[in-house]
Amino acid sequence: MILRKLKKSLVLQKYDAIIPRLRLNFPHLQEIEREQALRLKGYKGEKAVEYHLDFLAVDATILHDVCLTVMGKQFQIDNIVVTSHGIFPVESKNYSGTITFDTVLKQLIRENGMKETGYDYPVTQAELQKFKLQMWLQERNLQNIQIHPLVAISDPGTIIKVKGEKCEIAKAVAHGAHIPGMVIQKNNDYKEKHAKISAEKIGRAILKECKEFDMDVMANHGIKATDILPGVQCPACGRLGMKRGYGKWACERCFTLSKNAHLKAIADYLLLIKPWINNKEAMRFLNINCKSLANRILKSSGLSYEKEFKRWAKK
Numbered sequence: 315m316i317l318r319k320l321k322k323s324l325v326l327q328k329y330d331a332i333i334p335r336l337r338l339n340f341p342h343l344q345e346i347e348r349e350q351a352l353r354l355k356g357y358k359g360e361k362a363v364e365y366h367l368d369f370l371a372v373d374a375t376i377l378h379d380v381c382l383t384v385m386g387k388q389f390q391i392d393n394i395v396v397t398s399h400g401i402f403p404v405e406s407k408n409y410s411g412t413i414t415f416d417t418v419l420k421q422l423i424r425e426n427g428m429k430e431t432g433y434d435y436p437v438t439q440a441e442l443q444k445f446k447l448q449m450w451l452q453e454r455n456l457q458n459i460q461i462h463p464l465v466a467i468s469d470p471g472t473i474i475k476v477k478g479e480k481c482e483i484a485k486a487v488a489h490g491a492h493i494p495g496m497v498i499q500k501n502n503d504y505k506e507k508h509a510k511i512s513a514e515k516i517g518r519a520i521l522k523e524c525k526e527f528d529m530d531v532m533a534n535h536g537i538k539a540t541d542i543l544p545g546v547q548c549p550a551c552g553r554l555g556m557k558r559g560y561g562k563w564a565c566e567r568c569f570t571l572s573k574n575a576h577l578k579a580i581a582d583y584l585l586l587i588k589p590w591i592n593n594k595e596a597m598r599f600l601n602i603n604c605k606s607l608a609n610r611i612l613k614s615s616g617l618s619y620e621k622e623f624k625r626w627a628k629k
Contacts, residue, residue: 315514316371317521320364320378324585326353328531331582334552335543342535349535359408359468360392363490366466367393367404370494374398375517381527382520384450390527391443393466394520395497396513399504400460402497403443406490407436408468415487417478436465437486454519459511460504464497466490532586539587544599546579548572558602576600580615590620590627 322330329350336343364378375396381388393404411426415437422433440463447461465487467474476483488496532538545554548565549572556563556575563575583591583599591599596608613619617626 315374315517316368316376316378317517318377318379318524320360322357323353323379324526324528325531326350326357328585329353331585332531332537332542334547334554335582335586336537336541337543340537340541342537346535346537355408356406360406362408362468363393363404363406363466363493366490366494367395370395370397370497374497375513377517377520377524379527380520381525382447382450382523383525384446384453388525388527389443389446391447394447394517396511396517396520397497397501398510398513399501399508400462400511401447401516402500403440403447403461403463404493405436405440405443405463405465406468407465409433409472410469412473412475413467414475414477415483417476417482437483440465440486451516456516456519458509459516460508462500464488464493466493542582542586544579545601546575547582549575549578555601558600558607576611577615580612580617584628590623590625591617592623592625596626 329346333343333347333350336346340346360378367376367378370376377394378392380391380394382391383389391403392406395402395404409424411424414423414425415435416423420435420438422435424431424433444461444463451457451459463486467487467489470489470491472489474483474487474489543554546556546558546563547554548556548568548570550570551565551568553565553567556565556572561573563572564570579600580591580596583595587595587599591612593605593608593612596612597603597605600608600611602608612626615626616629618629619626
């Protein structure tokens with residue numbers, strides 16, 4: 315049973331929306347593009363791991379992209395697999411080239427043929443997530459449940475090496491395709507020593523309190539609302555500033571026509587500027603000068619009208 319599917323995070327959606335709406339000479343644009351690229355790479359890695367984990371859904375309960383709160387602080391887990399005898403948090407890592415786990419210094423080193431780069435030790439990260447999840451379960455009187463954290467390397471072409479205790483790494487780390495087998499094997503081991511648990515009950519308890527992780531991307535990069543360029547973006551060439559014609563938007567660069575290109579522009583506004591939009595702001599952001607047209611567009615955009623404030627917001 316899959317209770318929570320993977321989708322692009324709010325944070326990545328914000329980066330995707332921001333970059334086309336910044337002028338080319340914006341001071342921190344390269345930094346923003348690098349961060350967006352890293353998060354997109356991570357998302358693609360999570361999708362690759364999700365494909366393999368979802369084969370466990372016949373006998374297990376699965377949640378992707380989990381964000382919970384313990385002791386007033388949020389923590390994230392890429393995937394949680396709940397079986398009949400244990401919980402398996404699975405962290406996805408999208409490394410390329412050759413990676414080496416140093417079990418003595420607790421460090422991960424990646425080599426891409428040109429240079430070596432050090433990263434946080436994924437096994438330590440996974441153990442920390444286990445500790446936080448244990449605390450979360452204890453706060454809800456869900457105790458004595460076996461938790462076995464795993465690290466999934468999403469790219470099957472990544473070479474995994476170990477400096478130190480190979481068995482230590484082999485128990486927790488594998489390419490994504492091997493993770494389901496590790497979960498099944500460990501669950502079978504737990505059957506002999508531990509009582510059966512209700513995977514669906516625990517999964518639904520997690521789902522009930524699961525939040526969508528968010529952060530103020532604009533503030534983090536010194537972006538002001540006035541830095542966000544208005545305009546309807548062409549779905550073909552990406553240029554801002556499509557012109558409204560007879561029931562369609564037209565791109566003056568590639569001549570693409572679209573009936574609903576304004577939907578993304580409105581979604582960008584709600585994501586980046588404010589969680590609501592009024593008629594005046596719609597006219598400005600869509601670059602139209604007709605109040606009745608702006609009103610018709612907002613009415614047909616699947617938004618809810620807040621009469622008291624004369625504005626539109628997501629339902």
